[in-house]
Amino acid sequence: NYADNCVAQLILIIFPGAFLIPYFIALIFEGIPLLHLELALGQCLRKGSISAWSAISPYLGGVGVGSWMVSVLVSLYYNTVLTWVMWYFINSFQEPLPWSVCPLNENRTGLNEECYESTAVNYFWYRKTLNITPDxxxxxxxQWWLVLCLAACWAIVYLCTIRGIETTGKSCSDYTRYDLSVSGSGLAFIVFTQAIILMPGSQAWAILFFTMLFSLGLSSMFGNIEGVFTPLLELQIISKSIPKELLSGIICLVSFLIALCFTLSSGSYWIDIFDRYAGSVPLLVIAFFEVTGVVYVYKIKRFSEDVKWMTGRKLNLYWQITWRFISPLLLLIVFVAFVTLQIQKPPTYTAWNPKHEDFPMKEEKAYPPWVQAICVLLAVLPCIFVPLVALFQLVKKMWRSKDPSFLPPEVFSCQEVNRNFSHPKK
Structure with missing residues (x-):
């Protein structure tokens, strides 16, 4: 959920100082209110994303489906980031660190030209790790080294989740934005590694740094993959006769096979696309319908009573104002601004091209039309379930009733769902 904006692995690598002010504004008026809202709903319902929003209103079931779809798409590429971290962790045991010096050329008569014209850090990242293509x-x-690391990462995720569904009961109904843009990944694997080699005992610092990144990333991945499993089990899409270990293994294996495309030489370009369009844009739409669904469908007054019943404390004015007005308005403004910018300026990407005349500056290129179509598909796919499910429920109700209304009868309440549970006395 939105708590990951504070602690997730990639939050360490995407926010340079110039963005601290808008980051804290977004955190105060978006992140914290939405976190509180999701935690309260989770404590109240104790369900996965689809079941939770369907319980609030059948018309909001698409919000849960969209959240689940985002989780699926993010899970496909997020483990590749852990793959990069694992690769750097393995190479951290070398002395000197392989990204601290340029290798010799093939004739061993001088330094490698690509490395010499850029830096050793850049060369190790773009050539020795990604072996990136110029287009x-x-x-x-x-890249066989990335394939092996990716397999190891998915094996670790599988081992962490085969009992996790039963023993921890964790699930996520919304998912953070994982910014893997050029500046983001560069800051982690170029700027930070450059800083590490300048430190005394750089080898030890590199091991500790990438151990930390891997641990944070694994915890985020664990929560994210649980968000894929939980709705499948709750909605009985998968037969209960299938062992959870087998289900986890199938999902992890399929995800690994699909994620192999990210270990191609062009894989980092596609990770940027998935992150920019599948892991960010849909969240604006889903978060907007989350907060408006609770405030105007479930009703803020009833939700406030539920929170008071669960915590013993009445919601203050800050939560009321942000949920009612500020949060949905900011989400709408950001979404409209993003769409407007995309229309005004077609999306571009930066390529590492040693033959570029301004090398080592990266070359900016426009996406070809077929890639732009994929970008639109990734952005629209999770969002389209919100109106589709609402329309389906409306048509179904009109078919069964001569006097249909948009909102279902207000029979759901947190106290009703939890009538068998007593509120702990303070």
Whole structure:
């Protein structure tokens, strides 16, 4: 959920100082209110994303489906970030660190030209790790070292989740934005590694740093993959006769096979696309319908009573104002601004091209039309379930009733759902 904005792995690598002010504004008026809202709903309902929003209103079931779809898409590429971290962690045991010096050329008569014209840190990232192509249309080949690390990462995730569904009961109904843009990944694997080699005992610092990143990333991945499992089990899409270990293994294996495309030489370009369009834009739409659904469908007064019943404390004015007005308004403004910018200026990407005349500056290129179509598909796919499910429920109700109304009868309440549970006395 939105708590990951504070602690998730990639939050350490995407916010340079110039963005601290808007970051804290967004945190105060968006992140914290939405976190509180989701935690309260989770404590009240104790369900996965689809079941929770369907319980509030059948017309809001699409919010849960959209959240689940985002979780699926994010899970496909997020483990590749852990793959990069694992690769750097493995190489951190070398002395000197491999990104601290340029290798010799093939004739061993001087330094590698690409490394010499850029830096050792850049060369290790773009050539030795990604072996990146100069254009997104050039797929390249699978990088075997990344394939092995990716397999290891998915194996670790599987081992962490085969009992997690039963023993921890964790699930996520919304998912954070994981910014993997050029500046973001560069800050982690270029700027930070450059800083590490300047420190005394750089090898030890590198091991500790990438251990920390991997631990944070694994915890985020664990919560995210649980968000994929839980709705499947709750909605009985998967037969209960199938062992959870087998279900986890199938999902992890399929995800690994799909994620192999991110270990191609052009894989980092596609990760940027998935992050920019599948892991960010839909969240604006889903978060907007989350807060408006609670405030105007479930009703803020009833939700406030539920929170008071669960916590023994009445919601103050801050929560009332942010949920009613500020949060949905800011989400709408950001979404409209993003769409407007995309229309005014077609999306572009920056490519690492040693043959570029301004190398080592990265070359800015426009996405080809077929890639732009994929970008639109990734952004629209999770969002389209919100109106589709609402329309389906409306048509179903009109078919069964001669006097249909948009909102279902207000029979749901947190106290009713939890009537068998007593509120702990203070």
């Amino acid at each position: 997104i249309t050039e797929s390249g080949t699978l």
